[in-house]
Amino acid sequence: MKPVVKIILCTLVVLLLAGALVWAIGLDGIPVISLGGGSDKNFTVCDASGELRLTEEIRGLDIDWSSGNIEIKTHDGKDIIVRETAQDNESNRLRYRVENGTLHIRERKSGIVVFGINKGKDLEILLPEGQYELFELDVASAEMSLRDIQAARLDVDCASGDLEACQCTFNAVEFDSASGSIRMDASNAGKFEMDTASGSANLNGQVDSISFDSASGDLTVVSSVTPRQIEMDSASGRADITIPADSQFIAELDSASGGLNVEGFSGNSRKDSYICGNGSAEYEFSTASGDVTIRAMNG
Numbered sequence: 001m002k003p004v005v006k007i008i009l010c011t012l013v014v015l016l017l018a019g020a021l022v023w024a025i026g027l028d029g030i031p032v033i034s035l036g037g038g039s040d041k042n043f044t045v046c047d048a049s050g051e052l053r054l055t056e057e058i059r060g061l062d063i064d065w066s067s068g069n070i071e072i073k074t075h076d077g078k079d080i081i082v083r084e085t086a087q088d089n090e091s092n093r094l095r096y097r098v099e100n101g102t103l104h105i106r107e108r109k110s111g112i113v114v115f116g117i118n119k120g121k122d123l124e125i126l127l128p129e130g131q132y133e134l135f136e137l138d139v140a141s142a143e144m145s146l147r148d149i150q151a152a153r154l155d156v157d158c159a160s161g162d163l164e165a166c167q168c169t170f171n172a173v174e175f176d177s178a179s180g181s182i183r184m185d186a187s188n189a190g191k192f193e194m195d196t197a198s199g200s201a202n203l204n205g206q207v208d209s210i211s212f213d214s215a216s217g218d219l220t221v222v223s224s225v226t227p228r229q230i231e232m233d234s235a236s237g238r239a240d241i242t243i244p245a246d247s248q249f250i251a252e253l254d255s256a257s258g259g260l261n262v263e264g265f266s267g268n269s270r271k272d273s274y275i276c277g278n279g280s281a282e283y284e285f286s287t288a289s290g291d292v293t294i295r296a297m298n299g
Contacts, residue, residue: 040110043095050086052096053079059101060134060151061125065142066107068120073147074129081126094123102134137163156182162199175201181217200237212239218290222297230283238290241283245296248277254286264296 046052058080063070068085075081080103087093095106107121120142132151137144137158144156144163154173156163158180165184172191175182181199188206200217203210209229212219219232219239226247232239238258243249245264252273253260260272267276274294285292 040095040106042099043097043104043106045090045095046082046084046093048086048088048093050084050093052082054082054098054103055079056098056103057101058098058103058127059132060103060136061132062102062104062136063123064106064138065123066120066140067142069122069143069145070125070137070139071123071145071147072125072127072135072149073145074149075126076129077126078128080128081124083124085121087121092121094121156180175199212237224297226281227283228281230281230285232285232287232292234286234290235288236290237287239285239287239292241292241294242297243294245298247281247296248279249281249283249294250275250279251283251292251294252285253292254284255288255290255292257289258285258287258291260285261291261293262295263293264298265294 061072082096082105084094091109093108095109097104105123129148130150132149134153134155135149135151137156139158139161141160142158143161146163146165146168149165149168152171154170156175156177158177160177160179162180163175163182165182165187168184168187170189173189173193175194175196177196177199179198180196181201182194183202185204187204189203190208192201192203192207192209193211194201195213196217197214198216199214200219201212202220204222206225207221207223207227208225210219210221210227210231212232212234214234214237216236217234218237221227221240222242224244226243226249230241247265250273251260251262254272260274262269262274265276267274283294
């Protein structure tokens with residue numbers, strides 16, 4: 001191909017891309033490209049109203065969402081009510097299906113989608129009261145809120161989205177994030193696991209065991225029952241643990257410059273370790289510079 005022809009073709013491609021860029025900016029602001037996950041096979045498209053009502057009984061949720069706000073809570077009705085920010089463009093409407101007792105929700109049509117970074121959508125789900133099996137949330141930066149939920153397991157995979165759970169009960173919680181944090185208020189998490197770069201965990205309620213792996217995130221726990229096991233591995237993250245005054249535990253810290261502080265308990269202190277009572281609960285902390293504080297709960 002002659003050089004002149006190549007130049008002309010390249011110029012045309014550039015002009016076409018520039019035109020698409022201007023068009024996208026005019027619609028949605030600064031455009032980005034998203035690869036919608038999965039297949040749309042057997043999924044139903046929500047109508048333009050952005051609301052749907054389901055009568056099927058479900059045992060779990062599987063949500064794939066990028067940005068905006070996600071709110072999941074129970075209500076005293078028997079139907080499942082799902083609401084999203086209304087969308088004129090059919091490609092941007094959520095997709096859903098019920099399969100093997102699980103409600104699967106996808107944010108939009110799968111495939112390559114060009115949309116503005118400010119085009120976040122809100123999602124609200126109202127569930128009948130009851131015991132559920134598995135909630136799976138796969139998000140990018142969406143803010144997540146759960147209220148009055150009882151489920152055997154909660155699995156969250158996110159980049160920077162934060163999650164807040166209030167008055168919830170889970171047998172197990174697994175939270176994986178880059179910088180997203182989790183906060184649980186008046187909630188129970190039997191087995192809690194978190195793997196994050198800089199996200200933090202704030203657990204207030206009851207927790208049986210904790211595994212926290214972070215580069216710089218902090219771990220804060222206020223538990224009305226004594227956790228039987230805590231494992232924390234962090235570079236600079238700090239741990240602040242408040243447990244009942246009658247707790248019996250052994251705490252060990254492996255750290256370059258961090259310190260172990262125990263407040264309100266009567267036990268035996270050694271270098272980087274503390275034994276209270278029979279030491280039945282085991283707490284192990286490994287940090288480069290983060291401090292660890294374990295205190296007795298007042299009252």
